[in-house]
Amino acid sequence: MTHPDYAKAAAFISADNVRTLLMDLVDISSPTGSEIGVAQYLVARMRKSGMDTDLPLVDTNRPNAVGHRRGRGDGLNLLFTGHMDTSYSGQEEHLRDAGLGFQPKAIHRDGWVFGLGANNMKSGLASALIATEAIERAGIELAGDISFGGVVGEIEKTAIEEFQGVEYSGYGIGTRQLATHGVTADFALLAEPTGMRISVANLGCIWLRITVEGTVAHSALANRPNVVNAIAVMHELQTDIAKWSKDYEAAHVFMGEHPNVTVAAIRGGAPWRLSRNPYECSLYLDIRTVPGQTVESVKRDLRKVLRGFADRKGIAEPKLHVYVSDPPLLLDDKLPIIEALGAAQKDVTGERPPNIIRRPGADAIHLTAYGVPCVAFGPGGRMHPEAKNASSMHSFGEHVLVEDCVAAAKIYLAMALDLCSRKAS
Known part of the structure; x- marks a missing residue:
């Protein structure tokens, strides 16, 4: 009234x-x-x-x-x-x-x-x-x-x-x-x-960084079999993350809204020194969450993807670092x-x-x-x-x-x- x-x-x-x-x-x-x-x-x-x-x-x-x-x-x-x-x-x-x-x-x-x-x-x-x-x-x-x-x-x-x-x-x-x-x-x-x-x-939000490591080497020697290009590895990993993202978005819904995953930034190599093989590359994800989800559950899901990729490639598991965790x-x-x-x-x-x-x-x-x-x-x-x-x-x-x-x-x-x-x- x-x-x-x-x-x-x-x-x-x-x-x-x-x-x-x-x-x-x-x-x-x-x-x-x-x-x-x-x-x-x-x-x-x-x-x-x-x-x-x-x-x-x-x-x-x-x-x-x-x-x-x-x-x-x-x-x-x-x-x-x-x-x-x-x-x-x-x-x-x-x-x-x-x-x-x-x-x-x-x-x-x-x-x-x-x-x-x-x-x-x-x-x-x-x-x-x-x-x-x-x-x-x-x-x-x-x-x-x-x-x-x-x-x-x-x-x-x-x-x-x-x-x-x-x-x-x-x-x-x-x-x-x-x-x-x-x-x-x-x-x-x-x-x-x-x-x-x-x-x-x-919606909640998680910001995280995924980092893969490569080999410190001169670019003139990057064609050798033991030299790992971190950017190339990340490019392959992105395919796995894209598949996971699609499944993640479909699996969760609240009040008619699905969360989404955005590849928001990527860093690797040195633009000022291209004569060096990229020994590190980081991918930055913005992951939205719906009520009922937790940061820990999302981390576990994503680490499963990272471990599977690492096992398939025979490399160390990429590092995952969460730096924003806003709950739904x-x-x-x-x-x-x-x-x-x-x-x-x-x-x-x-x-x-x-x-x-x-x-x-x-x-x-x-x-x-x-x-x-x-x-x-x-x-x-x-x-x-x-x-x-x-x-x-x-x-x-x-x-x-x-x-x-x-x-x-x-x-x-x-x-x-x-x-x-x-x-x-």
Whole structure:
């Protein structure tokens, strides 16, 4: 049932104020490692609206942006959250002339906002903050607290080998700091782009490196029978891995979605010294998992493939090194936040689409693991008509429909009023 003060608060949500906040956020460049400008902006805005604020450091010059709107203290507490870092900086050579959606400069055109981060996920941050501000401006007292956490380092990247530094420090580092340093709640709403569908589950992810060894030798002597070319060996191994990948993807399914295996990188040899036989070659796999799978079960399956290849070739088993292990997520769809969110969406839009499982990694996984059940729901994901032939937002450039951001803000508002009016048991 709609909260009696919903209309009073909803009057403070408009296309103009949602769009203005979104465009302000997009205009602040915030690639992974350089999120401080957005954090400072959010905290200043939350402080101005009357919230208690903090800028807790995750790393040098990398604070999360935290705000709290206190309730009476006897109700359910809610955390709105989302990441401030963007997938790219816009300075990458292949993106400089790629289009509007690849630069940290907001452009409003025909009801759409284009710009780096517009979709993922400054649109969600804007909608959630506007909803929180609307409650404050309407002067509504709630039983529970509403907190806001803009986090650093969510983008799926991690430091490995020579790729070190804050620009590689992602995969939930900000959210883990949030959850282990007192920013908790009974439930959390992650405003990730879900196409306005409620995500009650998430694929997990494993990143691993497989390394085969060759022989140290001069290239002029590489034709000798005892010289092993590591790249050639890896080329053969890839055939076995491709077969395993196909079987793996077919064997697992959840909510209609199959996991997938991507050969995401390969390294071997020295381009600057081709006079040396490649004595090592590494293949890097991104393996998605569905609820019910574990990292250990996937490792065992893959090692069976590696042992079989090694036995057939008469070589040592290729080395396997896991360096990202993000578990899959599955929420109980009877949770109060999911019930309240679904009812809010139905009240605001007249529709309640089926729940989904989300494929890309998300901070909902980390918050839930730390005891804060987190559902993902956000305004991004709808593709512009001109992008109908694009494979994804990543190939066309980021954009979001302002109308969806406004609807999301109103849904967040209705959900927060409902949930935070409930007494904690």
